[in-house]
Amino acid sequence: EAQVTQNPRYLITVTGKKLTVTCSQNMNHEYMSWYRQDPGLGLRQIYYSMNVEVTDKGDVPEGYKVSRKEKRNFPLILESPSPNQTSLYFCASSTLAGTDAYGYTFGSGTRLTVV
Amino acid sequence: AQSVTQLDSQVPVFEEAPVELRCNYSSSVSVYLFWYVQYPNQGLQLLLKYLSGSTLVKGINGFEAEFNKSQTSFHLRKPSVHISDTAEYFCASEGSYIPTFGRGTSLIVHP
Numbered sequence: 001e002a003q004v005t006q007n008p009r010y011l012i013t014v015t016g017k018k019l020t021v022t023c024s025q026n027m028n029h030e031y032m033s034w035y036r037q038d039p040g041l042g043l044r045q046i047y048y049s050m051n052v053e054v055t056d057k058g059d060v061p062e063g064y065k066v067s068r069k070e071k072r073n074f075p076l077i078l079e080s081p082s083p084n085q086t087s088l089y090f091c092a093s094s095t096l097a098g099t100d101a102y103g104y105t106f107g108s109g110t111r112l113t114v115v
Numbered sequence: 116a117q118s119v120t121q122l123d124s125q126v127p128v129f130e131e132a133p134v135e136l137r138c139n140y141s142s143s144v145s146v147y148l149f150w151y152v153q154y155p156n157q158g159l160q161l162l163l164k165y166l167s168g169s170t171l172v173k174g175i176n177g178f179e180a181e182f183n184k185s186q187t188s189f190h191l192r193k194p195s196v197h198i199s200d201t202a203e204y205f206c207a208s209e210g211s212y213i214p215t216f217g218r219g220t221s222l223i224v225h226p
Contacts, residue, residue: 004158033214042205042218043159090158102147102166102209106158 002027006091006107013081013114021076021110023091031094032074033058033104034066036087043090049074050096081114088112117142119208121217129225130198136191136220138206146208148189150180153203153219162204165189176200196224 004025013019025032033048035058045058049068063085065077074093078085088111092104122137140146147166151159163174170182180191189206201224206217 035216040218043216045214048213092159103149103161103164104151104159104214106151106160108158109156 002105004091004093004105004107006089006110008110009108010111011113013112015082015114016080019078019081019112021078021089021091021112023074023076023107024072025074025091025093025105026072027093027095027105028071029093029095029105030071031096032068033092034064034074034076035090035092036060037090037109038087046076046089081112083114086112086114117146117208117210117213117215119206119215119217121204121206121220123220124218125221125223127223127225128196131195133194134192134196134200134222136204136206136222138189138191138217140187140189140206140208142208142210146210148180148182149207149209149214150174150178150189150191151205151207152176153205155202159205162191196222198224198226200224 007022030051034046035043037043044060046064047066049055090109091107094104118141120139128134149164150162152162153159163172165172165182173179178193203219205219208215
């Protein structure tokens with residue numbers, strides 16, 4: 001089944017403790033992206049990647065890091081989480097060519113709470 | 116710069132009634148337009164997309180949307196809604212691989 005897999009689904013952590021949220025897709029998509037979803041603000045893009053070793057900042061990159069060493073994986077790293085990073089996070093991927101171009105496949109989300 | 120405005124934050128409707136969720140976009144370049152649905156505790160799922168061609172786009176679950184360039188709109192419609200259509204709906208535009216999402220419209224279907 002074509003899918004984007006995020007782990008974990010739920011995470012409670014303490015301020016300053018480094019964490020990684022993993023994201024993997026099995027569709028050979030070139031484009032991957034991370035979003036955070038907050039009430040009243042919709043989805044805001046954190047980082048995106050056009051392909052392996054190519055990443056760029058989205059609208060709200062402060063406090064986050066990403067890497068794209070393999071095409072299928074795009075982990076989100078919070079080096080020193082703070083309470084304002086408490087949010088619902090989504091990973092998404094898409095292809096940039098062919099009839100299925102554009103339009104994202106989203107993961108199921110990771111609900112992060114930083115206390 | 117692109118922007119997407121969803122004109123209603125919440126739309127209540129009775130089951131089997133028609134519904135329209137409104138979306139306006141602004142962009143100085145050609146854009147692709149999308150509607151996504153988010154059911155409770157789930158990720159977003161693509162409903163339909165407009166890339167080019169016919170301005171009336173049909174999607175999954177009986178939804179359709181019409182691209183109107185002169186009014187810069189991409190409204191989502193369904194002729195008869197079901198309880199199961201209760202969800203959050205997001206309009207999005209994309210140009211140069213950078214997507215912009217609206218803030219979402221909560222569709223609430225009452226029995």
